[in-house]
Amino acid sequence: MASTDQPVDELVAEAVARVAGAQPGGLEYVVDGAASLLAASADRWPGVSRALLGVAERAVGRCWAAGWQPADLVRVARRELGPVQVALAVDLIAAEGRRHPAAALDRRWREQVRELDARPWWPSDEAFLPEFAARHRLDRFALATAALELLRAWALLPPVQPVGPVPGQSAPRASEPRSGEPRMLGRIRALLAKAESTGFPDEAEALTAKAQELMARHSIDEALLAAGGGRSADDPAAVRIGVDNPYEGPKTMLLDAVAAANRCRVVWAKEFGFCTVVGFDADLDAVELLYTSLLVQATAAMHRAGSRKHKDGAARTKAFRQSFLVAYAARIRERLAEATERATEEAAAGRPDGAGSGAGDGAGPDGGPLPAVPAGGLLPVLAARAEAVDDAVGKMFPKLVSQRVRVSDGEGWVEGRAAADRASLHRGSGRIAR
Structure with a gap:
């Protein structure tokens, strides 16, 4: 003693x-x-x-x-x-x-x-x-x-899969962005801030859709720079994003929707209250930005809907809110995928091999000339990066199972999809890797 x-x-x-x-x-x-x-x-x-x-x-x-x-x-x-x-x-x-x-x-x-x-x-x-x-x-x-x-x-914490260099043991990633934020990310932050603060759903929808298109263009530019030798080749990285109760399942579905639209993968560690998102650096930045904004918008919409009564006069239930957020995430998945597909098609059609013109405002991710499309075209570049992300997930998490989030309130589902249509932005099975 x-x-x-x-x-x-x-x-x-x-x-x-x-x-x-x-x-x-x-x-x-x-x-x-x-x-x-x-x-x-x-x-x-x-x-x-x-x-x-x-x-x-x-x-x-x-x-x-x-x-x-x-x-x-x-x-x-x-x-x-x-x-x-x-x-x-x-x-x-x-x-x-x-x-x-x-x-x-x-x-x-x-x-x-x-x-x-x-x-x-x-x-x-x-x-x-x-x-x-x-x-x-x-x-x-x-x-x-x-x-x-x-x-x-x-x-009492057990070891977990590392997602980045440890202080004192590893140097920073050689390929990490230079000091200061690329101009494109600054524009995206501004659009999302306006989407969160506006009281007009149509405006929030337009701002969020525009932000996703800019994210997709930024990702494409980064991919082309790496493929064309304009930037050191890098490997997929990973970040952790906290996802806590209440309604952790639907929140994870929303994160998975954002990640899929930005060519990333999500692995949910339910017992620890976080998800690991695997992807390339520029895409991970986009996922963190957009998920944070959409969660704010979704929560506000849910509380507005949840403050009312059911048609029979009963108070909104946990089942209603769970179903609301599941539907919101499912509809967001569709809309984000549409925005990404639109930006990708425009980039592929607007910048032929060796050209430096086309997408957006005529500038690359840091304000310079747009990167040229390699001779093989844009889509093989993006496919190679998607395959690299899948390989990284397989190495980091060799034993994964799928988790399905269920809906038990039809009214919540209908209102959730309606809120997603109003508030902001492929298709998937609703399964989340764990």
Whole structure:
């Protein structure tokens, strides 16, 4: 049994190990005992703070080595614990991040850290726990309990398929975009922001359809640049996108619809609350942008429909909303596929072999001349990239099963398709790889 007479480093390490190894049946007792030891002495609290950060940095590093990423660890805290642990997770990720210069991190890793606002704000490691407790109005015991619960949740995570370079072990991808965002992506962001904010469904539909066409053109330009030697050849990459309850199945269907229209594949890890999207870098950027926007639009439309009553006067049910979102995703799949097919046909017809004119505004993805179509034509280039994505999925996830999301409310289905027609943008079976 540990005691407050132990050196602080040993005390903290033993407390964390005891909680991580505790059986579920006696977990509360073990956590209370360990937290009491850590919080017992105000004089030793700064030392506990320093030692706990050291243990946490090593724990986070082990998660990176097991394939997890910053957004994943925060998602675990949000799904399994509470707001205090979420805030603590961000800070512990920031503490571990001090070991890695930003320039050595993968682009998407940097974006995750920036979106989480994971940066050290405390003046010293000894001051971290006291300052955190003051910020969140916690006593020492409550904060020690929260920290132990979070570190246990992370310690129990199994290895997952990596989706990008790990800090300190791999250099950034050689083919990743240069600093600054291509002009095309800036235009797409602006269109989607307008689609989310407008109160006119027809305008939202037109803006979203235009955004998908621009995404398809951007993807085609990137493919032609790689095929023509204008950019270093790259391989498919992968990103994780969180998909949580409620209605995680329909949300995953919506993501799958967006991914399919942008030549990507989706694999759903239901138990962890995320999907892995596999594709080429430009296409992955498009999927993240469009899915986020469509989810905002779909959720708003669902709540508007769900605020009313059924024809018999009963309140809208969970089955209605589930069916609404399934129908929304199915209709979106059709409309996005139409926009992508239209952009592809225009690109193939408008830019003959060796030509630099045609699609869109006369500029490539970064504002320069449009890439020339290889002698074999555009479609073989796109087919080769699709095959490369399928091969990557097969290597990353050799054992996949399909999951079907069912509909049980006919009225929800009808209203969901109508909302998709109004709000924004092939065909598929509705099956999602898992």
